[in-house]
Amino acid sequence: MIKTLLIANRGEIARRVMRTAKRMGIRTVAVYSEADADAPHVREADESILLGPAPAAESYLLGEKIIEAAIVTGADAIHPGYGFLSENAAFADACATNNIIFVGPSADAIRAMGLKDRAKALMEEAGVPVTPGYHGENQDPDHLAAEAGRIGYPVLIKAVAGGGGKGMRKVEAAADFLAALDSCKRESSKSFGDDRVLIEKFITNPRHIEVQVFGDSRGRVIHLYERDCSLQRRHQKVIEEAPAPGMTPNVRQAMCSAAINAAKAVDYVGAGTVEFIVDGSGELREDGFFFMEMNTRLQVEHPVTEMVTGLDLVELQLKVAAGGSVPEQDTIRLNGHAMEARLYAEDPVAGFLPSTGPLERLEFPQTGSGRRVDTGVEEGGEVSLHYDPMIAKLIVHADTRGNAAQSLAAMIDELVVYPVRTNAAFLRRATLHEDFLAARLSTGFIEANLEALIPATVHPVDGAFALLGALDLRPILGGALDPFEAADGWRLNAQPRVEHRFEVADEIVAVTLSKTGRSLVVRVGDGIADIKDLAIEDSARGYAFAARAEGEDLRAVCEPVGEGVLVACQGRATVFAFENPEAAADALEAGNVIKAPMPGKVLAVNVKAGDRVTKGQALVVLEAMKMEHALAAPRDGVIGELSVEVGGQVGEGDVLVALEALEDVPA
Numbered sequence: 001m002i003k004t005l006l007i008a009n010r011g012e013i014a015r016r017v018m019r020t021a022k023r024m025g026i027r028t029v030a031v032y033s034e035a036d037a038d039a040p041h042v043r044e045a046d047e048s049i050l051l052g053p054a055p056a057a058e059s060y061l062l063g064e065k066i067i068e069a070a071i072v073t074g075a076d077a078i079h080p081g082y083g084f085l086s087e088n089a090a091f092a093d094a095c096a097t098n099n100i101i102f103v104g105p106s107a108d109a110i111r112a113m114g115l116k117d118r119a120k121a122l123m124e125e126a127g128v129p130v131t132p133g134y135h136g137e138n139q140d141p142d143h144l145a146a147e148a149g150r151i152g153y154p155v156l157i158k159a160v161a162g163g164g165g166k167g168m169r170k171v172e173a174a175a176d177f178l179a180a181l182d183s184c185k186r187e188s189s190k191s192f193g194d195d196r197v198l199i200e201k202f203i204t205n206p207r208h209i210e211v212q213v214f215g216d217s218r219g220r221v222i223h224l225y226e227r228d229c230s231l232q233r234r235h236q237k238v239i240e241e242a243p244a245p246g247m248t249p250n251v252r253q254a255m256c257s258a259a260i261n262a263a264k265a266v267d268y269v270g271a272g273t274v275e276f277i278v279d280g281s282g283e284l285r286e287d288g289f290f291f292m293e294m295n296t297r298l299q300v301e302h303p304v305t306e307m308v309t310g311l312d313l314v315e316l317q318l319k320v321a322a323g324g325s326v327p328e329q330d331t332i333r334l335n336g337h338a339m340e341a342r343l344y345a346e347d348p349v350a351g352f353l354p355s356t357g358p359l360e361r362l363e364f365p366q367t368g369s370g371r372r373v374d375t376g377v378e379e380g381g382e383v384s385l386h387y388d389p390m391i392a393k394l395i396v397h398a399d400t401r402g403n404a405a406q407s408l409a410a411m412i413d414e415l416v417v418y419p420v421r422t423n424a425a426f427l428r429r430a431t432l433h434e435d436f437l438a439a440r441l442s443t444g445f446i447e448a449n450l451e452a453l454i455p456a457t458v459h460p461v462d463g464a465f466a467l468l469g470a471l472d473l474r475p476i477l478g479g480a481l482d483p484f485e486a487a488d489g490w491r492l493n494a495q496p497r498v499e500h501r502f503e504v505a506d507e508i509v510a511v512t513l514s515k516t517g518r519s520l521v522v523r524v525g526d527g528i529a530d531i532k533d534l535a536i537e538d539s540a541r542g543y544a545f546a547a548r549a550e551g552e553d554l555r556a557v558c559e560p561v562g563e564g565v566l567v568a569c570q571g572r573a574t575v576f577a578f579e580n581p582e583a584a585a586d587a588l589e590a591g592n593v594i595k596a597p598m599p600g601k602v603l604a605v606n607v608k609a610g611d612r613v614t615k616g617q618a619l620v621v622l623e624a625m626k627m628e629h630a631l632a633a634p635r636d637g638v639i640g641e642l643s644v645e646v647g648g649q650v651g652e653g654d655v656l657v658a659l660e661a662l663e664d665v666p667a
Helices: 012-024 041-044 063-073 090-099 107-114 115-127 141-151 175-194 249-263 300-311 315-319 401-413 425-429 459-471 583-590
Strands: 004-007 027-033 045-051 078-080 155-163 167-171 198-203 206-215 221-233 236-240 269-277 287-293 337-344 361-363 370-374 390-398 414-416 497-504 507-516 519-524 527-537 545-548 552-561 562-571 572-578 593-595 600-605 617-623 629-630 639-640 654-660
Touching: 004 012, 004 063, 012 027, 012 041, 012 315, 012 390, 012 527, 027 041, 027 063, 041 078, 045 063, 045 545, 063 078, 063 090, 078 315, 090 107, 107 287, 115 155, 115 287, 141 155, 141 175, 141 198, 141 527, 155 175, 167 175, 175 198, 175 629, 206 249, 206 315, 221 249, 221 300, 236 300, 236 401, 236 425, 249 269, 249 287, 269 507, 287 562, 300 315, 300 370, 300 390, 337 425, 337 600, 390 401, 390 639, 401 425, 414 562, 414 572, 459 497, 459 507, 459 519, 459 527, 459 545, 459 552, 459 562, 459 572, 617 654
Parallel strands: 004 027, 004 078, 027 045
Antiparallel strands: 155 167, 155 198, 206 221, 206 269, 221 236, 236 337, 269 287, 337 390, 361 414, 370 390, 497 507, 497 572, 507 519, 519 527, 527 545, 545 552, 552 562, 562 572, 593 654, 600 617, 617 629, 639 654
8 A cells, every 4th residue: 555645747637636545645746946845746745845846847847856856755665646757758757766666657658658659650550540641751841741631621730749738730631730740749849858640531510539448557447438538729738528428338338448458468567548439420330430549547537437436546546556446347337427627727718828927816615516617826816827727627417418517507607717717707608608508519610600609708697797796886785686767867757777888908998787677787888688586695805796698597606806906707807997087098008019928939930021011810829828829910901020030939019020000011
């Protein structure tokens, strides 16, 4: 039995592993960077060790320092979590050399599955179906382009050593191949220290279905059924669920058997996930799935498997690592349906740019009764630019898929996050989208429905709550929620109305609330909504509203922040600031310059002074939070001044490019 466990990770996965370890009576050791000195996972551990500065390369990726920390603290095992060193064969070897249990597969198994080209060749030998493509050694760009043409477009360029959606590009036509290859190689080199790629046929209307497998040191391998992870953006998973919609007993048997064969081919021990790309053009077929890769670690989405099987996967990992056995296959049953949504610090309205900074307000949904929140942050903490931008995982379990989706949406409704921007409203719209509810899934779902999934900058009902909260109308309500009973200028034969002007995202927004019968009608710009059954009560920091609008029962909170009010409703978090006369000038200036939305490193500058550009054209590429972000022209114009160069570091708000109007430039 493991007595002391060092968790070589941070954030929510460190806390999640720690939770199970403590329940099992195992002493825990946390490691941390200077940026995480006050992080929850550090406080909750029995002992903690500082690794180094904030950048992962100087802290969480230092295998030697982690081994040293394990020795100093008497840890007999290391759990790597996911990411960082979890699939690092050299680190697994170092653990073995120092007689420390690595809670994961052998170094040989990691190596075998770590390089996608070798893994596919191995799978072919094991009889596991693989996607048609090129996995050869020749990395000459012209040769790769020729292979892509032979395979037939569209194709997928994938980093040989990749994972997590990094180093991956879909290419629709030959003319775009070399530019996509260059970007893919650059990102692969920075993320994995290896710029080699492979080419795969892109399957039209693909679904991403994966199988959770577990092996033990006795040579037994079992499966814990499948998960559907088709909802993705930029090849990174957004919403996961178990079991996969539309799965039949025959297809499940074929897919799970293939996954077990894949694991047995490398003598796999521990938790692993075999990922398949699946033809989703019709009903699932026994010959319609292909091996994509195997992740030799615990997955981010493992909680949905825990929900439907009743198993604690970390507990099983620790038992197997200590020499225990996996359970018998026929003892594992599926129960109900589970979903997980990844709450990211990013702004969908601004092209999903990351959002960093302090979490002045962070209120999570109530848990229990089929609800779970896994997080590594808390109110008063910070989202750092050095690490993955995931704030939390919202996980639900219900008797049916439809009820699980409704429960997930209800959890999102209870979120309050400020001032860091999140994808919460985007997640809610995806969860309740008619195609998602009807299980019409594919990895292109988000891209195909992007316009419908991104919320408006200002939602009318949010404006109504902001107006009611900002004007503090409660004292004049007299027990009934009716702001129009006040002597505030109501005139005979004119519709009772209240109007106020706010600043939202540097723009002036007029909110007008009028009364029609027993309904309130709110107008914000061209947006309009009817609000019925409005009720108000005190919240800890402001007001809580309940109402019915647009056919939905909804709740919202309105709280004072800075020079205005924050309205949190249905995953949206909007700050309605009191009008500032300088806002119009600020908005005008915003259209003439491109500023850095976050701190980062300049990877590419695609223009020079004097170039004519069109709206949406990528001008500068930044690297931040382990991803590349292209900054586009907000309108047609001419590049006036460039303030950046490749390799430079920029801070949030730095002016990178000045844009002049076409009419201001001599022909």
